[in-house]
Amino acid sequence: MAFGIKRQDVKDWKRKIDNGEIAFLTHYWLDDRFPECKTVTKVGCQDLDRLATWGRKYGLRREWIHHRKDGYSHFDLLGERQKEILTQEGLVEHIWKI
Template identity: 55%
Template sequence: MAFGLTKQELQEWKRTVASGKVAFLTHYWYDPRFPQYKTVTKAGCRDVAKLIEWGEKYNFKGEWIHDREGFPHFDLLGNEQVRVLRSEGLISHIERFGLTES
């Protein structure tokens, strides 16, 4: 379940993903399977081959891609989330959600 994002932010992420670019969306999140994580970043791209190639630089496997409603994405959690956001220059996501590496 997602919290802490606007409809406009979600629509912009969907537009960017649909355009074939890699897009990032960070939000508060709760999933009882992962109670230790309070946020998730979705790194998505409609072009799955491009998303796989992007993920390879972070040692992500193609089989980790979720494809819900036509928006293929990786779910980034915990230290990997912070590492990727930092590497991609998305410091604003880190600051907005108070993310730290443990």
């Protein structure tokens, strides 16, 4: 279940994806499968080759992309790996939510 996110944040994320950018969206999230994780960062891009190439530099596999019919396919980043990648990307505004 997602919460603690503004509609405008989702709109901005989708706009960046639509423009072919690598887009980041971090929000609070609860899932019984991952009880130790309280947030998730969705990293999306309309160009799946570009997204896969971006993910490869962090050890993410192409098959881990969550494919969505609506065009907003993305990687889900969780836990320590999430924090490591956000730090390397210089996205401190996302890290404070973790």
